[in-house]
Amino acid sequence: MRLKKAERQQLLKEKIEESPFIKDEELAKLFNVSVQTIRLDRLELAIPELRERIKTVATDKWKEMVKSLPVEEVIGEIIDLELDKRAISILNIQKEHVFSRNKIARGHHLFAQANSLAVAVIDDDLALTKKAEIKFMRQVKLGEQVVAKAKVIDRIEDGTTVIQVDSFVKNEKVFSGMFHMYRSSKTKEKDE
Amino acid sequence: MRLKKAERQQLLKEKIEESPFIKDEELAKLFNVSVQTIRLDRLELAIPELRERIKTVATDKWKEMVKSLPVEEVIGEIIDLELDKRAISILNIQKEHVFSRNKIARGHHLFAQANSLAVAVIDDDLALTKKAEIKFMRQVKLGEQVVAKAKVIDRIEDGTTVIQVDSFVKNEKVFSGMFHMYRSSKTKEKDE
DNA sequence: GGGCTATTAAGACTAGGTCATAAAAGTAAT
DNA sequence: ATTACTTTTATGACCTAGTCTTAATAGCCC
Numbered sequence: 001m002r003l004k005k006a007e008r009q010q011l012l013k014e015k016i017e018e019s020p021f022i023k024d025e026e027l028a029k030l031f032n033v034s035v036q037t038i039r040l041d042r043l044e045l046a047i048p049e050l051r052e053r054i055k056t057v058a059t060d061k062w063k064e065m066v067k068s069l070p071v072e073e074v075i076g077e078i079i080d081l082e083l084d085k086r087a088i089s090i091l092n093i094q095k096e097h098v099f100s101r102n103k104i105a106r107g108h109h110l111f112a113q114a115n116s117l118a119v120a121v122i123d124d125d126l127a128l129t130k131k132a133e134i135k136f137m138r139q140v141k142l143g144e145q146v147v148a149k150a151k152v153i154d155r156i157e158d159g160t161t162v163i164q165v166d167s168f169v170k171n172e173k174v175f176s177g178m179f180h181m182y183r184s185s186k187t188k189e190k191d192e
Numbered sequence: 193m194r195l196k197k198a199e200r201q202q203l204l205k206e207k208i209e210e211s212p213f214i215k216d217e218e219l220a221k222l223f224n225v226s227v228q229t230i231r232l233d234r235l236e237l238a239i240p241e242l243r244e245r246i247k248t249v250a251t252d253k254w255k256e257m258v259k260s261l262p263v264e265e266v267i268g269e270i271i272d273l274e275l276d277k278r279a280i281s282i283l284n285i286q287k288e289h290v291f292s293r294n295k296i297a298r299g300h301h302l303f304a305q306a307n308s309l310a311v312a313v314i315d316d317d318l319a320l321t322k323k324a325e326i327k328f329m330r331q332v333k334l335g336e337q338v339v340a341k342a343k344v345i346d347r348i349e350d351g352t353t354v355i356q357v358d359s360f361v362k363n364e365k366v367f368s369g370m371f372h373m374y375r376s377s378k379t380k381e382k383d384e
Numbered sequence: 385g386g387g388c389t390a391t392t393a394a395g396a397c398t399a400g401g402t403c404a405t406a407a408a409a410g411t412a413a414t
Numbered sequence: 415a416t417t418a419c420t421t422t423t424a425t426g427a428c429c430t431a432g433t434c435t436t437a438a439t440a441g442c443c444c
Contacts, residue, residue: 005421021251023400034423039402049401051243051430058250059213075300107321108267108307112300128331129299135323197390215431226392231432241432243399391440398433409422414415 003031009041020053076113076148083123084161087150089113098142105140110175114165117150118179122161126184130160134177144169159183195223201233212245267301267308268340275315276353279342281305290334297332302367306357309342310371314353318376322352326369336361351375 003011008031015030016022024042028035042049048056076091091097097109111134119127140146147168154162160180167175195203200223207222208214216234220227234241240248268283283289289301303326311319332338339360346354352372359367 021254025400036424037422040422043402051246051400054243054250055213055246057254058246062213062249102318104320106304106308107324108300108304111303111307112298115300115303116298126294128296129328131327132299133325136321139320217431228392229390232391243431386444388442389440390442391438393438394436396433396435398431400430402429403427405425407422407424409420411420412418414417 005041008033009045012038012041013045013047016047016053020057021050023050075109075116076146078117078120081120083121084155085121085152087117087121089117089120089148089150091146091148093140093142093144093146095142103142105142105144105146107136110136110140110146110167111177113146113148114150114167114175114177115179117148118163118165118181121150121152121163122181122183124183126182128182129179130182131180132177134175136175138172138174140169140174146174148175153178197233200225201237204230204233205237205239208239208245212249213242215242268305268338270309270312273312275313277313277344279309279313281309281312281340283338283340285332285334285336285338287334295334297334297336297338299328302328302332302338302359303369305338305340306342306359306367306369307371309340310355310357310373313342313344313355314373314375316375318374320374321371322374323372324369326367328367330364330366332361332366338366340367345370 012027012031015027024035024038027038031038041047047053076089078087078089080086080088091109091113093105093109097105099106111132114134115129115132118129148165149168150163150165152161153164156162159182161183163179163181165175165177165179166173204219204223207219216227216230219230223230233239239245268281270279270281272278272280283301283305285297285301289297291298303324306326307321307324310321340357341360342355342357344353345356348354351374353375355371355373357367357369357371358365
């Protein structure tokens with residue numbers, strides 16, 4: 001026997017999810033049924049036709065590309081900012097942030113959020129990190145929301161600004177860093 | 193007059209590049225010519241039809257998705273690794289790594305390379321960063337190649353490993369960091 | 385007007401479907 | 415086995431966004 005309807009539909013769904021660029025005809029061969037049966041199945045499962053599936057993948061990609069550059073500039077979403085004083089940002093830990101093995105956030109993402117916040121709080125065209133001392137107090141897991149709080153501690157005349165950033169998951173401190181930032185200062189230089 | 197042929201074709205090319213999900217019919221309206229003219233233009237410019245354009249965008253995205261997860265696991269390419277001793281990785285600074293304003297690499301990418309290397313050098317299921325002291329000695333610019341070298345300095349009995357990572361652009365040190373890594377050690381604990 | 389390019393139109397065909405209708409095959413219970 | 419039902423297959427008309435071929439018009443320069 002070929003396969004029960006329900007079984008076939010389950011596999012069909014998985015197959016299309018896994019490789020959406022497959023024609024009804026190929027699916028028909030795969031499950032050894034007629035093309036019409038595949039179409040009935042898709043109808044019942046509300047799976048759109050090939051062209052629509054391709055379009056979805058493509059427009060997803062397009063959305064990504066359109067937003068990717070501006071979003072990349074700041075890691076995490078800044079929800080409060082008082083230039084040269086303090087700033088707060090939020091980062092939701094998603095699957096792209098964690099080790100696939102154990103679902104723990106990779107350190108550099110917490111660092112990136114904090115460092116990026118330290119850059120943002122400085123009211124200057126050119127803000128670069130010179131030095132940092134950081135501590136990871138506890139692991140952050142998939143799904144958790146990290147709130148980073150930056151505070152300007154000191155401004156030294158050589159153009160260095162010291163910023164402390166503490167990150168929390170629900171009032172529990174998970175990360176702490178002291179950032180020494182360089183700024184081009186009053187002289188607004190051209191940067192090629 | 194409507195527009196010279198050459199002019200229209202130039203604009204057509206740009207328009208399709210900018211928003212590839214546009215039909216010949218819409219283009220015809222846009223340039224106030226017939227659909228056939230648009231098709232002639234596409235033929236001359238060797239621009240594929242809408243469906244082909246969508247497919248290209250979609251398969252690009254697909255390739256990206258297929259490779260994205262495994263690649264994300266290590267930042268930079270590891271070219272040498274002696275577990276628990278030392279490791280070397282290379283990261284080519286591309287446009288996604290730099291500030292759009294001044295083409296200087298964002299600090300967290302250098303950190304990510306170094307941290308990721310520190311994780312890799314530890315021969316353990318679970319390696320996490322506890323603490324780090326880092327220095328950015330000079331800016332790294334778009335197009336430069338960063339070579340990170342990690343060296344295990346010390347192993348403390350509480351499960352901490354101290355690793356020094358120095359990163360270079362052509363023998364010039366651009367980054368230096370001392371990483372205190374936690375490892376689950378002999379006891380292979382369940383992590384979830 | 386001729387001669388040229390550029391544009392438009394018309395018709396036949398394509399892939400990968402949709403939608404509606406109907407026939408055939410398989411399965412189960414009486 | 416007959417009825418009743420589900421499942422599968424087939425058929426044909428239609429759709430979109432094109433292709434490719436052939437042919438008829440415009441527009442312009444001299």
